[in-house]
Amino acid sequence: MSQAINIVILAAGQGKRMNSALPKVLHPISTKPMLQHVIEAAKLLKPSKLIVVYGHGGDQVQAAMNNANVDDALIWAHQDKQLGTGHALKCALPYLDQTGVTLVLYGDVPLIGVTTLEQMLAKYQQNLVILTDEIDQPYGYGRIVRNQVGQIIRVVEEKDANASERAIREINTGFYLLPNQYLAAWLEQLSNDNSQGEYYLTDVVELAQRQDVAIDYVLAPHHYEVLGVNNKLQLEQLERFYQIIQANKLLEAGVTLFDKQRIDIRGSLSAGSDCSIDVNCIFEGVVKLGNNVQIGAGCHLKNVTIANNVTIKAYSLLDDSVVADGAQIGPFARLRPGSNLAENSHVGNFVEIKNSSLGVGSKVNHLTYIGDALIGNKVNVGAGSITCNYDGKNKFKTIIGDNVFIGSGTMMVAPVKINDGSLIGAGSVITHDTPENELTLARAKQVTVSGYKSNKK
Numbered sequence: 001m002s003q004a005i006n007i008v009i010l011a012a013g014q015g016k017r018m019n020s021a022l023p024k025v026l027h028p029i030s031t032k033p034m035l036q037h038v039i040e041a042a043k044l045l046k047p048s049k050l051i052v053v054y055g056h057g058g059d060q061v062q063a064a065m066n067n068a069n070v071d072d073a074l075i076w077a078h079q080d081k082q083l084g085t086g087h088a089l090k091c092a093l094p095y096l097d098q099t100g101v102t103l104v105l106y107g108d109v110p111l112i113g114v115t116t117l118e119q120m121l122a123k124y125q126q127n128l129v130i131l132t133d134e135i136d137q138p139y140g141y142g143r144i145v146r147n148q149v150g151q152i153i154r155v156v157e158e159k160d161a162n163a164s165e166r167a168i169r170e171i172n173t174g175f176y177l178l179p180n181q182y183l184a185a186w187l188e189q190l191s192n193d194n195s196q197g198e199y200y201l202t203d204v205v206e207l208a209q210r211q212d213v214a215i216d217y218v219l220a221p222h223h224y225e226v227l228g229v230n231n232k233l234q235l236e237q238l239e240r241f242y243q244i245i246q247a248n249k250l251l252e253a254g255v256t257l258f259d260k261q262r263i264d265i266r267g268s269l270s271a272g273s274d275c276s277i278d279v280n281c282i283f284e285g286v287v288k289l290g291n292n293v294q295i296g297a298g299c300h301l302k303n304v305t306i307a308n309n310v311t312i313k314a315y316s317l318l319d320d321s322v323v324a325d326g327a328q329i330g331p332f333a334r335l336r337p338g339s340n341l342a343e344n345s346h347v348g349n350f351v352e353i354k355n356s357s358l359g360v361g362s363k364v365n366h367l368t369y370i371g372d373a374l375i376g377n378k379v380n381v382g383a384g385s386i387t388c389n390y391d392g393k394n395k396f397k398t399i400i401g402d403n404v405f406i407g408s409g410t411m412m413v414a415p416v417k418i419n420d421g422s423l424i425g426a427g428s429v430i431t432h433d434t435p436e437n438e439l440t441l442a443r444a445k446q447v448t449v450s451g452y453k454s455n456k457k
Contacts, residue, residue, distance in 0.1 A: 004048040004100035005121070006180065008092045011035050011107030012055030012079040017231040023057030025107035026064050027235055029242050031266040031284070034229060035061065037110035039070045044114045045121070048100070051092045052107070055079040084198030085174065086190040093187060097180055104176045104201070109228045111238060111245075112175070116225055119218045124177050127214035128205065130155075131175035133226050134219065141171035142202050144217075152215045155202035159195040172202055173226040182213060250277075258297075272308070296331065304335075342377070356387075359402070372414065373398040382408035382426060389414045401436070 015024025025035035035052070042050055052074050054061050065071040077092040089104060096102055101124055105112065116131065123129045130152065132144050142155045143165050155172045156165050178186075186207045190199040208215055220226050224241040227234070240261075247260035250269065256276035257263060263277060266284045272291035281295055285303035289295075293306050296314035304318045312318070313330030320337035323329065326344040333347045338355035341347065345358045348365030356370045359377035364370055366383035372395050373387045385406050387398040396414035400406070404418050407426030412418065416430055421437035424430060428442040 003124075004097055005045060006049045006051065006096050006100060006102040007042045007045065007047040007105060008051045008053060008077075008089060008096075008102055009035070009038055009042065009105045009107050010053050010085060010088045011038075011061065012053050012082055012088055012091075013108065014056035014082070015108070015230070018229075018235075019232070023061050024229065026057070026061060027229065029110050029235070029239055030246075030264075033064055033068065034110035035107040036065065036068050036070055038105050038107055038112065039065065039074070041112055041114050041117070042103075042105060043070075043073070045103070045117060047103070048097065049075060049095060051075040051077050051095050053077045053079050053088045053091050055082055084192065084196070085201035086187060086199030086203065089183075089201055090187045090190075090199070093184060096183065100180050102176075102178045102180055102183060104174070104178065106174060106228060108230075109174075109226060111227065111241060112225050113222070116218065116221060117175075120175070120177050123216045123218060125214070125216075126179055126181075127216055128179065128208045129177035130205065130215065130217045131173045131226065132170050132217050132219055133173050133223060134169050135171060135223065136169065138166075138169055138171045142174075143168040144170040144172055146170075152205065152217060153209045154206040157194065157196070157200060157202065173220060174201070175226070176201070176204070178204065179213070182208070182211065267302075278314070290325075299330075372396065373400065375400045376402035376404065376420070378402060379404045379406070381406045382410065384408050385410040385412070387412050387414060 011025045013024055018024050018027060026033045029037060050073055054076055058078065062076060075095050077095055079088050079091045120129045120131055140158050142157045143161055144152055145154045145156055145165060147153050186204045189207055190203050192199050194200065205215065227238060229235045229238060243264055244260060246265040247257055247263050251257060251260060254273055255271045258278045262279040264282045267286055269283045269287045271289040274292045275289050277295045278297040280298045282300045287301050288305045290306055290308035292309045294311045296312060298315040299312055300317045302319045304321050306323045307325045309326045310323050311328045316330035316333040318335040321335040321339040323341045324343045327341045328346045332349045334352045336354035339353045340357040342358060342360045344361045346363040346365055347353060351364050351368045354371040356373040358375050359379060361377055362375055362379040364381040368381055368384065369386045371387050372389040379400055388411055389395050389398065398412050398414045399417040401418060401420035403420060404422045406424045407428065409427045410424050411429045413431045417433040419434055419436040422434045423439045425439065425441040430442055434440040
């Protein structure tokens with residue numbers, strides 16, 4: 001549309017029914033505050049002004065949006081007393097343009113779709129546009145009242161409705177497009193003469209009808225888009241809606257999900273072709289999967305990049321790591337930040353890797369800790385081996401060359417270098433650099449104590 005768009009997000013409510021010290025709009029959907037979801041949707045419409053009406057916990061709300069890096073274009077309008085939605089919008093009035101249109105959103109209705117808002121904008125012709133919904137049990141919602149020819153003439157709140165009005169299934173969602181040229185006058189005419197003693201924004205519908213301003217509407221395509229949050233039960237319900245939306249996008253993109261009800265995406269997940277994800281997996285931050293990536297049950301991936309033909313077996317945890325083509329991980333493996341696995345490398349069960357690189361074709365398959373290490377190509381690290389990288393004060397690096405075999409139960413005390421082709425005998429404690437292509441042993445002498453008798457029963 002050619003006219004300037006002002007967007008006002010009403011976010012001043014305390015949310016007493018959340019039973020929390022955290023302001024309601026900061027409660028998260030997929031680890032992101034509800035208000036942030038709404039702001040990000042609003043920005044996609046490229047408004048000339050984006051105004052947030054805040055009240056309870058205002059400093060905390062502003063700080064949270066600053067930390068989320070979404071407050072760069074926000075105008076903050078303070079509502080000192082919560083006297084209804086009409087009063088809240090009036091608090092934003094000094095910041096609105098004299099011309100153009102104002103779109104009203106809500107900080108506790110986080111799943112509103114940009115496509116739906118664009119449909120509302122497409123209906124705008126210097127008129128009032130309402131987003132409505134039809135539900136089977138409309139208790140608690142304002143009802144859309146139409147005349148005999150189907151035109152919207154007013155909105156009546158539940159507590160002010162008569163029996164016939166309560167039977168109406170079409171409800172007011174609270175989302176409006178309002179012509180700025182009329183808005184100031186309408187807000188001035190609002191009255192709190194109702195059962196709640198509040199200034200209802202819904203009353204502008206009747207004011208528009210009296211002034212012969214055309215009223216149009218858009219029917220919400222999905223119920224979840226207009227659902228608000230007043231308590232933790234509703235928050236959990238919206239979390240599930242959000243996760244199903246993300247899961248459906250993955251399925252439509254060709255990802256195989258064993259059960260779309262049992263996946264949590266708490267950031268962004270992109271995937272190539274022929275990927276499959278088993279149940280109860282969690283994805284945080286930015287996760288990128290290549291082609292033919294197979295992820296077993298119960299895995300947790302955070303800020304990782306996975307290349308093609310990678311298998312991640314059940315209950316593995318990957319955090320801030322990079323995995324190259326053909327690697328195999330798990331089950332029960334842990335990649336901590338700074339882990340880099342090269343092509344066709346293997347990390348097996350109960351192996352932890354931190355800030356280390358594993359070379360092409362190298363294997364660390366059992367019960368091992370690798371920290372602050374640089375491991376070359378075609379290395380085999382035996383079960384129960386450890387790079388002893390910490391002396392209680394400082395961290396040190398272990399360097400392992402190519403074609404090295406580390407026997408089981410080896411302790412490599414950093415800083416130390418295991419040179420190319422070295423063979424380390426099992427149970428060794430390596431404290432000095434080893435020569436290339438030689439067998440190195442570092443064991444205490446085995447002693448048998450004759451005649452020892454245990455004092456245990």
